[in-house]
Amino acid sequence: MSTATYIYAVVGAEVELPEGLAPVGGGDEVAIIDHGRLGAVVSDLARDRPLGGRDDLIAHERVVNTLARATTVLPMRFGGVVENDTAVVDELLGHHHDYFVWALEQLDGCRQFVLHGRYDQDELVSSILAADAEIRELSDSVRDADPDATYYERIRLGEAISVHVDRIRAADAGFARERLEPFAVAVAPKDPAEEDSALELALLVHRDRLADFEQAVDALGDEWDGRVRLRLIGPVAPYDFLPEPTGES
Template identity: 70%
Template sequence: MSGQNGSAVYVYAVVAADTDLPEGLDPVGDGAELVVIDHGELGAVVSDIGLDRPLGKRDDLLRHERVVNTLARETTVLPMQFGGVVSDDQAVVDELLGENHDYFAWALRQLEGCRQFVVQGRYDADELVGQIVADDPRLSELSESIRGADPDATYYERIRLGEAISGQVERIRGDDAVHARRALEPFAVAVATKDVVEEDGAVNVSVLVHRDRVSDFEQAVDALGDEWADRVNLRLIGPVAPYDFLPEPVDPESVETGAEG
């Protein structure tokens, strides 16, 4: 049994029972081996990990992501958050698969045949700011008035210009997020617009796509990239583990009976 002699069991994901693991997966923990522990309709993808080995290193997170994302390309998967550890194989059955069996089985049915993709874009900052200033006569005049002037003498004017440009960037970013969502929704099961983290970030949209529509979806992303080619660098990531679309049961009874929600 795993999880003995100073080790525990690290959990990556829940999948359907009898799932075959892809080759070449590199688990968290040196020398570990990935296996699937089955219980009922479910399987848990796990590996042993030493109790004396602290988690949290960047390499651990990257290995976790690679495992769950590779699984997501091959099969329907419910990914676990990074760092999930239980005591042994029996705890995987009792505390994870057994206790949550009906919900996990139901959630896998909701995601069957679907893949998550992420569409991210970054602005050409110089092009964007230049266009914002050129399109607004007041900003053009203010920008021209401080060009080459003493920064100390034009301190407040520079602040006004920066705030005005920042406000316009936020407006454009909001409009672009709406446009991207509308362009991709016809090919998606679900769409989630997420916050942009980078200062030059344009869009960050997660999209759940059925495998039968992946080609159409990719063409839609290409078309959006062509439309925005002069000001946004668009990138398609995926398939990845569907963290953004893990189903939440609306009616507990529907999960217990196996009814689709």
């Protein structure tokens, strides 16, 4: 069977791979190709094997996130395939060697986490109605009315509530960032993925501050108990904090 080489990530040379890594596309194993001070985490992939299915994406994420829990890693985007192992050395590790070494040094000892927050919708709407008499009156006027007869009033109500939610979301995201930024190397706000999302923050945390960071997240969750449900994911591959190349690197 003719194979190409699938690339997951770049790590430091002589890194030991975690056990149980399952390759994309059902290959034999995940391995490392060393070159200089670097290693590329790879696996074989059948040339006629199409990529893009959900299982392939999940397999890729599992490999890079498992690596991120074990060592400093520069993750590659899903779907990176080159001709063979020689191309990994010539086109990836050799050509970008100095940048990759520098980038790994910048991220050394750091791990990415993602903090998700979701509103309790009933509590959120109740707080908006309690704070704004005009919206409260409009809500009362359409509650038991014929939906067709109050169509435009309901649209106006939805738009007014949406404006309030945007303001509250911006304030909450800023508050969370203010609380957690002292414990992070860097913070990257992300666009909320769902209608009930309160916030989504990517945070790069050094291992020396990890305990303090987790305590700060717990304290924030206690403070927002009943209003916002927080979920901390990680460590994950640091896609949001890959160092930008510079002329000196």
